[in-house]
Amino acid sequence: MSKASNRGDKPSSKKPERNYEVGYAKPPAERKFKPGRSGNPAGRPRGSKNRIKDSDLTSIVLGEAQRSIKINDGGRSIKLSVGRAVVRAICINALKGNVHAQRRATELMHAAQREQDRIERENLSEFMEYKI
Template sequence: MTGRKKDLVNLPAKTDYAVGYAKPPAGSQFKPGQSGNPKGRPRGSKNKVPALNEERLKDIILAEAYREIKVREGERSVSLPMAQAIVRALAVNAAKGQHRAQRLFAEMLSTTERQNKALADEWLETAIEYKVEWERESERRARLGITDLAEPLPHPDQVIINLNNDTAHVQGPMTKKQKEVVEHWTQKRADWADEVEMLDEQLAKDLKDRTRQFFEDDKQRSLKLIAMVDDLLDKIEY
């Protein structure tokens, strides 16, 4: 069969009238007593709500869980996240002796404590491994006289392990950015301390009341800033 004959194989069937405006092909015309849509319109299709994206639904649930609501607590109203209010109501009912509430609250508490313990154990194991491995590496560098490699951050000396209560924490900055911030404020603290020392020298002189007050105000401002930096460094145990 030639190519041209192949092209003719699927030609539409001939009709006994000209297909045109208001004259569709006979095969596609509506027939008497037969619906053009046999299955009909799907029930409820007109008002069907689009399915929510799974992630968006999670956002909605979390937004509701942490939405602030007013609850009565004794003689006053307090604002609590929805989730906290529900847990509190459950705990109160458990304390009142409701067996279902007691069982549910006990299960929630047990699950939460078990998850927290697992996370704490994982953190302790990670901290110990980090400290041990970097101490070995520091000893290796010292033994071989290697001095051109950067120190780890946090330094293993910053990782404090307490095996008495199975805890670990890091003293001081943990990242390069945090270290830069700490060093910046440590330097500012030193500058303010120098300023206080200079102001004390000026205040030791015989000054006019107005000048003395100016120096005293400046000193108090510097002392306040030093205290703020000290508080920041105390929080990170630096």
């Protein structure tokens, strides 16, 4: 027995031959996907996965790091950026004796010192070039 489709089509007058019983996970032959055809022809095109470009990811990370949040500090609420709050939490955990936090805090301090020295050398060389 052929049923009318949901689109309001009339049932076909010809009854297709069925080699098997129609039931759960066994659709009628006329309703099966045709070989080589997608079940969702208007779906997502191949190769267009939900990927974030590196430049987009960088801007997302920097945007989150600069976002302002409220934290409790000694019974009062203060506003800090997320990046500053993370560095603060690492330093507090380092002071409490967390070895991993101590190592990370030391790495952050060395990296910050190297960057500051690089900027000072760059500024000094620009000043010297200007002076000459």
